[in-house]
Amino acid sequence: MNYQTTAPSRAKGTIARTVRILSQQEELPLLRDHLLRLDRTSRHDRFHGFMDDSFIERYAEKCANDGTVIIAYFEDGVVRGAAELHPPEQSPDALPEIAFSVESSVRRKGVGSILFRKLIAEARAKGYKSLRITTGAQNEAMRALANKFGAHLTFRYGESTGSIDLAKQNQPEAAPSAMVTTLEAARAITNFNRAYWAMMLRMSGWGRTA
Incomplete structure (x- = not known):
């Protein structure tokens, strides 16, 4: 599940772009560093509130040990976006939960859609029938992306929560x-x-x- 292309850059001539799954243990620092680079607003949107660096470090370590699948978007070897597929055992309703984070420097470039598409393909490969997504009520970009892929969101306690029926996802890889x-x-x-x-x-x- 790799996506690769190149694009012009005034600084270096070309930018190497790749999307692939991170190995859970060896590449833990890549996810951690990406989450730590999120600006204050992006961090708030991702975690539904501002979280300090120590929380993010603990969170990334937990993802490396609990079976979470991380699909990362790389630019020149640096993770600039990530899609998380959390196992259903961690959810109270036994649905695998998904989450996304994209650094401000690569927004509005289709990164979220690429990650979403790859994540859905991975979820299907695991045999999942539906996914749960939760995002902050003010995170309009994430809500729009979720709606694009068929999520039905409802508002509750300052959050938007919904599910995606994978049986209705007919978009190809x-x-x-x-x-x-x-x-x-x-x-x-x-x-x-x-x-x-x-x-x-x-x-x-x-x-x-x-």
Whole structure:
């Protein structure tokens, strides 16, 4: 489950981007350092309140030992975003819970959608039928992303909580945006051809009314 591409950068020429699952023990510091880099607002959104560094260090260590799957988004070897798939045994309703964090430097670049898609694929591979997601009521970006992937959120005690039915997730592993773009391009070409021939017929007299 790797996603790799390169993009121009004024500083280094290219940026190496990868999405893959972290090994739980050896790569613990990568998740921890990513969470510690979150700015105050991002940290508040991720943990539904401001949490100090010691809490984040304990949290990352817990993820490394409780079976949580971490799908990380890398830029030049540094984790800039993460999707967490927590095992159902930790949830009071026996549903695996998911969580996301994206650093401000890579927001609005589709990172959340890439991570969400990869996480859903991993959840399906594990045989999960549904997922639970909880986010802060003020985290509009996360709520919009969850809605995009079919979550039905309800508000309670300052949080948005919902579930995602994986049986209704029909999006393929490949990026759907590329498929949509191709379809839109085909439609545009068809419309152009229709308009072109209609114009030619009118110019030749075939399109005139009696």
